[in-house]
Amino acid sequence: MAVGKSIGKVRGPRKALEADLGFSWGLLNSLLLGLGILVLAAGYVALSKGSITLAPILLVAAYCGLIPASLLMRGRKEQSGE
Numbered sequence: 001m002a003v004g005k006s007i008g009k010v011r012g013p014r015k016a017l018e019a020d021l022g023f024s025w026g027l028l029n030s031l032l033l034g035l036g037i038l039v040l041a042a043g044y045v046a047l048s049k050g051s052i053t054l055a056p057i058l059l060v061a062a063y064c065g066l067i068p069a070s071l072l073m074r075g076r077k078e079q080s081g082e
Contacts, residue, residue, distance in 0.1 A: 029070050036066030 043058030 024074065026073075028073055032066055032070035032073065036062045036070055039066060 039058050039062040043055050043062060046058060047055035
């Protein structure tokens with residue numbers, strides 16, 4: 001008597017599980033990053049024109065203010081009690 005083998009499902013490649021790091025990218029993050037890039041560009045244009053006051057202010061505002069803020073801002077969840 002022949003014993004048949006059970007044939008299981010054919011599995012394809014597994015997807016890697018995504019870990020939730022608590023970071024969500026929203027519209028506000030995109031707007032702040034876009035504004036930061038625009039301010040950076042304006043700072044470098046002002047620097048190329050020879051500005052010694054406006055260019056550093058714009059560059060510091062972009063590098064130390066807008067770009068880090070775009071990365072650190074979180075959306076507020078309505079379910080959260082924080």
